[in-house]
Amino acid sequence: CISRELWWGHQIPAWYDDEGNVYVARSEADAARQAEARLGRKAALRRDEDVLDTWFSSALWPFSTLGWPQKTPELSQFYPGNVLVTGFDIIFFWVARMIMFGLKFMGDVPFREVYVHGLVRDGEGQKMSKSKGNVIDPLDIVDGIELETLVKKRTTGLMQPHLAPGIEKATRRQFPQGIEAHGTDALRFTFAALATQSRDIRFELGRVAGYRNFCNKLWNAARFVLMSCEGKQVAPAGTRSPHVVDRWIVSRLGEMLRRVDESFAAYRFDLAATALYEFTWHEYCDWYLELTKPVLQGEDAAQAAATRRTLLDVLEALLRALHPLMPFITEEIWRRVAPVAGVAGPTIMQAPWPTASEHASDEAATADVDWMKKV
Secondary structure: HHHHOOOOOEOEEEOOOOOOOOEEEEEEEEEEEHHHHHHHHOOOOOOOOOOOOOOHHOOOOOOOOOEEEEEEEEHHHOOOOOOOEEEEHHHHHHHHHHHHHHHHHHOOOOOOOEEEOOEEOOOOEEEEOOOOOOOOOOOHHHHEOOHHHHHHHHOOOOHHHHHHHHHHHHEEEEEEOOOOOOOHHHHHHHHHHOOOOOEEEOOOOOHHHHHHHHHHHHHHHHHHHHHOOOOOOOOOOOOOOOOOHHHHHHHHHHHHHHHHHHHHHHOOHHHHHHHHHHHHHHHHHHHHHHHHHHHHHOOHHHHHHHHHHHHHHHHHHHHHHHHOOOOOHHHHHHHHHHHHHHHOOOOOOOOOOOOOHHHOOHHHHHHHHHHHHHH
């Protein structure tokens, strides 16, 4: 956490002589000169033992990290910023102080918008606390952890050691087999999906398991597409397939991208995640991939080639749209899909964001497929 790479307590720049006089200065040498001028002699000084609280150093963070008080290139380029992401519980302690310090020392606010998210609580709605033993280390969800190691981790270094037996009992009841590995992408997608406008986020491990299945679904879909396209005839880039299911999925991709763009612009990461999930699982995987099988196995080679082009194009664009929320699996799959799709580039991180306008809406194809899905 970058905000924690700061001095926890700024020492107050005040020194006292043996008569109790106070000298405020930039350094102890400056204070000593003040004392000598006042007393007519050298005096032993004692620095104030108190410190300014950590919110003082945090308030300086937007510009002190950029080289202030020197006028550095970084300071001129990156101050002020655009958005601050934070929890509602420190709006006064941190956000307000950063604004006040920015106005005082820089003459401008440090950011234009503040995205306030809820606090992550446990499945019972309790605030996570080490003293309660209900904290879950995100790395344990990503990599997994055995039960005995988890128990030791939760009961070591407690401020109230007498609570250890109860915490151990609760941990063994809640995680009898420890915690399975879920991967980073599943955890990231979970928190995006949980980022509602609520002040509280109830975290349940089952949600992460569900999005781990989503990662598996995406992986298997990519395997099907590659198996269907590698070494086979694929229509040239830019080919628009006339087949109704191809036109339908392209239209649905464009609609999904519009929803995602609108959601990101409004900081509704939950709605963006929902749009991506529903399109990927229910439309692309459950319906489109199945509907392409008769075409791919049919005798019309030109149509099969056009469908392969649509399979690749939609998957490649979908991976780019998913990348901000699921960076690792999308990078891995994209590096395999991009060459087959004829897309150049070393990494998905440098690929352009997919735009809705590239994928034309087709109401007729949508109506036909909706009718077919009901039959």
